[in-house]
Amino acid sequence: MRPALIGVLCAVLLVAPGPAAASNWYEEAEPLPIVAGRVEDSPQIANVMRSLASELLADPTLLSALRQASGENDDFTVDTIIQRDIAWRLQSKRGRGPLLESVLGGGLSQRLTLLRFPRQALLSDLMLTDDRGLLVGATRIPSDYDQSDEAKYMVPVTSEPGMIHVEDAAYDESADDYVVMASILLVDPADTRPLGVLCVNFTLAALQRD
Numbered sequence: 001m002r003p004a005l006i007g008v009l010c011a012v013l014l015v016a017p018g019p020a021a022a023s024n025w026y027e028e029a030e031p032l033p034i035v036a037g038r039v040e041d042s043p044q045i046a047n048v049m050r051s052l053a054s055e056l057l058a059d060p061t062l063l064s065a066l067r068q069a070s071g072e073n074d075d076f077t078v079d080t081i082i083q084r085d086i087a088w089r090l091q092s093k094r095g096r097g098p099l100l101e102s103v104l105g106g107g108l109s110q111r112l113t114l115l116r117f118p119r120q121a122l123l124s125d126l127m128l129t130d131d132r133g134l135l136v137g138a139t140r141i142p143s144d145y146d147q148s149d150e151a152k153y154m155v156p157v158t159s160e161p162g163m164i165h166v167e168d169a170a171y172d173e174s175a176d177d178y179v180v181m182a183s184i185l186l187v188d189p190a191d192t193r194p195l196g197v198l199c200v201n202f203t204l205a206a207l208q209r210d
Helices: 003-013 019-028 041-057 060-073 080-094 096-104 107-119 152-158 204-209
Strands: 121-128 135-138 164-166 170-172 176-189 194-203
Touching: 041 060, 041 107, 041 121, 041 164, 041 194, 060 107, 060 121, 060 135, 060 194, 080 096, 096 135, 107 121, 107 135, 107 176, 121 176, 152 164, 152 176, 152 194, 176 204, 194 204
Parallel strands: none
Antiparallel strands: 121 135, 121 194, 164 176, 170 176, 176 194
């Protein structure tokens, strides 16, 4: 009987799942990445972006402030921009500093905050650059001062006016949520000169509910 028992035990061991099988099961059980669907085709994103852009450009005070910011930054050299970007990164980590406060405490940032308020369930945050991609307004602290090397700036400024650039849904640590980023070029209604780019993070859950 002993040889037979040993044979049965060997057979059981041969068909039992080993470590490799357990590893495969674990990989299959990994949560799937969130898929936004075709949120880039959402009429809601297009409507909100165009509404926000229209409100900004229709405000004479804000339009004047954006023109002024773009004009002042035109004199910045590449070295100046690099130094300001470094200063911004250092100050953003501390949460305070003269450059940080000049942008976040300015009229453009205050206006963005007011624009977001009635839509705060849908809009995670807003950011505004000048025509060179330099930060001039935001509702919370962005990681960079110079946005000119990022798609959210480069695509709108090289596309037809009115085109809305939308990126894939991604997790935003600051917002602690999944967001969909959209951006649009702002054009001066007086002479069609590019003034800057408006960037908006939409809360993915709110988009999917609607």
